[in-house]
Amino acid sequence: MIGVTGISHQSAPVNVREKFSLDQRECAKLSEAILQNPKIDELLILSTCNRTEIYFKTNGSCSSGASNAIFSQLREHVGAPEESKLLFYHYRNEEAVRHLFRVISGLDSIVLGEYQIISQIKEACRLARENKFTGKFLNRLFNKALETGKAVRTNTGLGKEAFSVSYAAVEKCSAHFPNLQDKNILLIGAGETGELVIKNLQKKGCKNINIANRTIERSQELAKRYEAEVVPFQELKNKLGKAEIIVSSILCKEPLIDANILKQHIHTDQKVLIIDLGIPRNIHPDVAEIPAVSLLNVDDLKEAISENIQKKQEYISAAESIIAEKVTEFSDWLNVQNLVPAIQSIVSGVHRINADEIALFKNFHSEEEIIKIEQYGRHICEKMIRAMVKNLKTISRDGDLQQYSKIIHQLFKPGYGQESY
Structure with a gap:
């Protein structure tokens, strides 16, 4: 039996699902622990800013016992309360397959048709296969999922435009500041999400972009590629006073910036737009209490992408037909x-x-x-x-x-x- 148990932006707000966010080291450690269960043969954990899902294959037909055991171990691992179980969903066999195929096709994302999920799933597959957490069944399932995601984007309009959370963030910046290209922008984090933010900012004509990242070599690489400025990570706080837009997408367990830090470095009348794309959140929610600051997180971007959903509504039925065919094949x-x-x-x-x-x-x-x-x-x-x-x-x-x-x-x-x- 194949199943999935998970939590996503569809079932829980950011302040809940950030508790279940896992980095690669944690995914590997938790996978090893769960696979000690003799009823579970294969496992793959997918953890992104939108979701944490655990796909598994059992050697029996009962999914409820496996799902309950997996949730219990996940909950204990992150220290979440028992009642959070009410926000989790559980699918088995064909329903689990259909869910995964919709996820990789971008139909279950905050941004309809977003493509970043493909690289995230590929990375989850790489980690699971290298550690031999998956076998014949889940390897076949995720290969079919990647095939499905490609087919949907190739044969429907969902692949014609490069929509992502990063795209939605920049659209929000543009709506907030009509003269966006003149603004001083501080980007925290130089991973895939951060790079996509820079690409979309440059399309808007933005020139004053500063990049701060823990690994300065990565900052320098992006700065050279996109003609941006490098900010040494230890000097990050000193740059806050000059920033009019801050977009953060770095991996951290505790907030990098809170209200006290921000008040120490910005002027009382300085208007700042901060977009927190991190899960767990990079910016403490108390920052929103500062009068001149506008704070948004990934869930707040849903409003900014309603137009995206309307544009692509006509493609959804075509995508669902492709998914149904691939589900039947698998x-x-x-x-x-x-x-x-x-x-x-x-x-x-x-x-x-x-x-x-x-x-x-x-x-x-x-x-x-x-x-x-x-x-x-x-x-x-x-x-x-x-x-x-x-x-x-x-x-x-x-x-x-x-x-x-x-x-x-x-x-x-x-x-x-x-x-x-």
């Missing part, structure tokens, strides 16, 4: 994999019966006749096996797979066909 493959033991029982059982019957005839027929009987027997076996496997695949789609498999094993156990009637 479900058919999964169904066959789950039927392998039953199919093996059919094949070995039919051939065993055939061999037993031919052995009885060998004492009464010539060698030439036996060869013909064997050829005819193999032909009959292959036709019977094909018919039974085809019908088994059909009826198992809507039935109890475990029950059908149990019946098949019982029917073709050694000794079957030798009874007298």
